[in-house]
Amino acid sequence: GPMDFDFNLNDKIKDTGIIYLGELSREMVFNVMKSSRLFIYPTYVDSFGIVVAEALASGVPVVTYDIPAMRHYFGECEAVKIVKAGDLKSMTKASLEILDEQERLSKIALECSKRFSWDAVASSFASILIKLKK
Numbered sequence: 001g002p003m004d005f006d007f008n009l010n011d012k013i014k015d016t017g018i019i020y021l022g023e024l025s026r027e028m029v030f031n032v033m034k035s036s037r038l039f040i041y042p043t044y045v046d047s048f049g050i051v052v053a054e055a056l057a058s059g060v061p062v063v064t065y066d067i068p069a070m071r072h073y074f075g076e077c078e079a080v081k082i083v084k085a086g087d088l089k090s091m092t093k094a095s096l097e098i099l100d101e102q103e104r105l106s107k108i109a110l111e112c113s114k115r116f117s118w119d120a121v122a123s124s125f126a127s128i129l130i131k132l133k134k
Helices: 009-011 024-035 050-057 068-074 088-100 102-116 118-133
Strands: 040-041 060-064 080-083
Touching: 009 060, 050 060, 050 068, 050 102, 060 068, 068 080, 080 088, 080 102, 088 102, 102 118
Parallel strands: 040 060, 060 080
Antiparallel strands: none
């Protein structure tokens, strides 16, 4: 939300050109994602990154922090730029680099997302079960 633990987002983004959209419906989230050119995900904790996979499936390249889950699942995808956690200058630089190549990286994002299709996930799960059975 816009205010949490004495942090006021509206004060922080005042006069920056950044707009806080407030609480969004599920439909609006997907519309905003589809119309985006870049997804910035400055997380310090995540076990998979479903929002990163959703961004990629929408053709949106991502900049995120270098945490184990991001490196493991998305480290080989050129459309995901991984920067040192907490390094805002690197995140800004990577974001600008993505925007310079957004059209090309958007196509790569869609290709990377195929790793996380329901068919791919089901196949991976089945192979795990087969290994466990042995």
